[in-house]
Amino acid sequence: MSVPASWYLVLSAVLFGIGVYGFLTKRSVLIMLMCVELMLNAVNLTFVTFARTLSDIAGQTVVFFVMVVAAAEVTVGLGITVAVFRRRRTTSVDELTEMQG
Amino acid sequence: MTLPSINYLALAPFLVMSGTALVLLIATSLTPTRIPRRVASTVAVSAAGASLLLTVIQGWQIARHGAQLTAAHSVVMDGFSALATASISSSLIFALLIAHDWEGRERFVGAEYQMLALLATSGAVLMTEANDLAVVFLGLEILSIALYVIIAFNRRRVKSQESSLKYFLLGGFAAAVFMYGAALVYGATGSTNLSTISYFLSANVLVHPALLWAGGGLMMLAFAFKTQAVPFHFWSPDVYEGAPTPVTGFHASIVWGGAFAAAIRVMISGLGTQSDTWRPIIWGLIVLSTVVGALFAITQVNAKRLLAYSSVTHSGFIWLGVWAASPRGVADSLFYILTYAPTVLGSFAIVALVGGVGDSDHYLKKYRGLARRNPWIGGSLALLLLSQLGVPLTVGFDGKFAVLSASLDAGNVTASVVAMLAAAVAAFAYLRWVGSLFAEGDPDVAPLVVPWASRVVIASSVIVVLVFGIWPAPLTHLAQHATLFFQP
Numbered sequence: 001m002s003v004p005a006s007w008y009l010v011l012s013a014v015l016f017g018i019g020v021y022g023f024l025t026k027r028s029v030l031i032m033l034m035c036v037e038l039m040l041n042a043v044n045l046t047f048v049t050f051a052r053t054l055s056d057i058a059g060q061t062v063v064f065f066v067m068v069v070a071a072a073e074v075t076v077g078l079g080i081t082v083a084v085f086r087r088r089r090t091t092s093v094d095e096l097t098e099m100q101g
Numbered sequence: 102m103t104l105p106s107i108n109y110l111a112l113a114p115f116l117v118m119s120g121t122a123l124v125l126l127i128a129t130s131l132t133p134t135r136i137p138r139r140v141a142s143t144v145a146v147s148a149a150g151a152s153l154l155l156t157v158i159q160g161w162q163i164a165r166h167g168a169q170l171t172a173a174h175s176v177v178m179d180g181f182s183a184l185a186t187a188s189i190s191s192s193l194i195f196a197l198l199i200a201h202d203w204e205g206r207e208r209f210v211g212a213e214y215q216m217l218a219l220l221a222t223s224g225a226v227l228m229t230e231a232n233d234l235a236v237v238f239l240g241l242e243i244l245s246i247a248l249y250v251i252i253a254f255n256r257r258r259v260k261s262q263e264s265s266l267k268y269f270l271l272g273g274f275a276a277a278v279f280m281y282g283a284a285l286v287y288g289a290t291g292s293t294n295l296s297t298i299s300y301f302l303s304a305n306v307l308v309h310p311a312l313l314w315a316g317g318g319l320m321m322l323a324f325a326f327k328t329q330a331v332p333f334h335f336w337s338p339d340v341y342e343g344a345p346t347p348v349t350g351f352h353a354s355i356v357w358g359g360a361f362a363a364a365i366r367v368m369i370s371g372l373g374t375q376s377d378t379w380r381p382i383i384w385g386l387i388v389l390s391t392v393v394g395a396l397f398a399i400t401q402v403n404a405k406r407l408l409a410y411s412s413v414t415h416s417g418f419i420w421l422g423v424w425a426a427s428p429r430g431v432a433d434s435l436f437y438i439l440t441y442a443p444t445v446l447g448s449f450a451i452v453a454l455v456g457g458v459g460d461s462d463h464y465l466k467k468y469r470g471l472a473r474r475n476p477w478i479g480g481s482l483a484l485l486l487l488s489q490l491g492v493p494l495t496v497g498f499d500g501k502f503a504v505l506s507a508s509l510d511a512g513n514v515t516a517s518v519v520a521m522l523a524a525a526v527a528a529f530a531y532l533r534w535v536g537s538l539f540a541e542g543d544p545d546v547a548p549l550v551v552p553w554a555s556r557v558v559i560a561s562s563v564i565v566v567l568v569f570g571i572w573p574a575p576l577t578h579l580a581q582h583a584t585l586f587f588q589p
Contacts, residue, residue, distance in 0.1 A: 093270070
């Protein structure tokens with residue numbers, strides 16, 4: 001018995017929603033970063049599911065691009081977070097109030 | 102297995118920039134001493150100049166053989182990409198020259214800044230010629246990831262790192278939203294290729310368009326974020342204020358060039374058949390951006406924050422041309438970007454000089470009497486601000502006139518009128534600044550010392566503003582030939 005494709009789509013939508021919710025409500029930079037990663041993985045799952053239903057290889061290759069970019073993004077993001085942490089001893093965005101936008 | 106054929110001329114500006122960045126990176130790690138600032142700037146400016154020359158060759162090829170698709174139809178070389186790349190490359194030369202003086206003032210050595218600037222610009226160049234949602238994403242991220250680092254470049258300033266972190270979090274979020282939108286569009290149309298999407302949508306009627314609409318809406322959200330359109334502009338004053346001033350200029354010219362080019366490609370080349378669906382959203386972006394940008398610009402006391410809100414207003418104007426979704430609207434939006442880039446870079450060259458060591462003080466009161474102390478610098482800033490305001494005989498007027506007439510032609514009367522009224526409101530912010538330049542200043546303040554690189558940037562931007570302000574025909578002519586490869 002195979003799981004229908006729509007289940008995967010619902011799962012990825014839920015994962016994406018959790019990522020968005022977490023990003024908008026959590027105040028720690030690290031958790032926000034993890035939420036972005038969760039959103040990108042939801043994207044990957046969506047691409048793979050559609051690639052399978054459409055019998056099209058292109059959707060699966062996009063996933064590799066997304067994974068590489070996500071890794072690069074995390075590397076840079078953690079670097080910036082560490083730089084800020086060394087100066088301010090905090091990773092909470094609420095305490096980053098040097099400027100009020 | 103056969104590899105897709107690649108037209109290297111189409112990718113040449115991208116390859117020159119990213120290749121030079123990699124050479125600088127390797128040279129930095131291999132040399133025992135740090136690379137002198139002059140060498141790094143020379144190498145980077147030559148790369149930007151080479152890519153500018155390559156766009157001329159591209160333009161000549163396109164005129165002879167027409168636009169070309171390459172690399173498995175994922176990259177396109179057309180008049181639009183060639184002109185946008187030319188605009189981005191010349192902006193990079195300006196931005197590097199501003200940064201050259203800035204690095205001297207801040208006593209930074211090494212080639213890291215030039216390397217990151219080249220990398221970020223190569224991403225913007227890739228975005229202008231993307232014909233596939235995956236390539237748009239790649240360009241966007243090459244641009245953004247280098248930009249996050251370059252915004253945090255000033256280690257001695259807390260604001261620099263703080264603004265970088267804010268931009269990084271929101272930028273990562275926007276990129277993920279864009280990609281989810283791309284995934285949904287892929288599911289609805291069966292391809293990530295913009296031309297294939299467009300052919301599919303013109304040949305088929307979707308029974309359930311919700312998937313496509315949701316995907317297009319999410320991608321549009323990401324573009325609105327990158328182009329600082331209200332309500333996704335909230336990060337821009339902080340990032341403009343916090344980033345080192347040369348990077349702020351970089352942002353308002355190069356990042357915009359890439360982001361608007363990609364937005365135009367996706368919305369018009371890819372989803373142009375759905376324009377009736379996305380037009381109301383862009384209409385909202387136009388009205389909100391022009392009005393909110395103008396209202397907030399008036400209340401600012403910080404020069405960089407004022408320019409941030411001013412660019413929010415300009416973003417609304419460029420979207421007017423996108424709304425028209427006609428060849429003429431595309432040409433006029435491109436013309437606006439083409440002329441706004443040197444104007445804003447010249448302004449930021451002067452803001453960087455006035456800000457002084459450590460980007461310490463950007464308050465407007467510091468500009469009081471600038472035109473009396475430094476008549477040339479003060480006069481140039483006044484002219485550049487008047488151009489942003491849209492005074493006739495400056496290039497800003499021609500840009501505003503072009504997008505407004507394109508949008509009126511397409512029947513968008515309300516948004517055009519609102520944008521014009523908002524521009525009139527924003528005039529107050531610019532005129533107050535210009536007025537204070539000529540006011541009686543503090544006699545104890547010493548005149549600015551202007552290094553040669555900044556002189557070149559300011560003089561060239563003033564020449565562009567005046568010459569093309571009085572005689573815009575060559576530029577409009579170029580922009581009209583810079584058509585998209587495919588437009589439904």
